Amino acid sequence: MKKILTAVVLAIAATTSVSNALTREEIEKDPILKGKMLAKRCSWCHDINRTLIAPSFKEILKRYKDVPEETLKKQFADAIKNGSKGKWTNWMKEHIKARKIGSIEAMYMPPQRPYYNDKEIELIVKWLLSLRK
Template sequence: MKYVVAAGLLALAASAAGAATPEQLAKAKNCMACHAVATKLVGPSYKDVAAKYKGQKDAEDKLVQKVLKGGAGVWGPVPMPPNAVSDADAHTLVKWILAQK
């Protein structure tokens, strides 16, 4: 019981401090409306994105620009609109996406 209470207090403290996991950030910024971690929805899965850009040194910067400005033609005819996220949030999201396996 002590562990459950402690875990709950830690989660509450993290939430109160504004700490969110990258996945929670993706949900909050509506990324998950078009993308999923493991399956294609409107856009590619995050695992597919990570596989496509694996080993590319400029992948993070390239994908951050796609998140911020939008893009089209890389994954088919459906364009990705620009997203209203900060530069810092875009980097957080892209690092998380590129870490998917």
């Protein structure tokens, strides 16, 4: 799995280096950029700005805008690692068209633990919190 993930990250890095002239070295030494690359997988359900089938990252950050960064680091790492259920049900009922999916109550974020190690989760959270500013 680790090998596959590395290959995926490298593939993304390779694509990016063509379009944005970023080298692999540049990505490697920039933790936020690395976190962003790792977060590609999240875009199945989350966009930065738009509502897909889950709240956008900006929406999530808005909800917790008064929560200290250290608390959010732990909270988000936990959500990524172990998944999340129930926290956004009411929000989703208002903002997500039920026709898109069967039942809002049944919606949850599956654990992403199988796809990332702790260090990678830390980098993703770093990137996510960088969108706060």
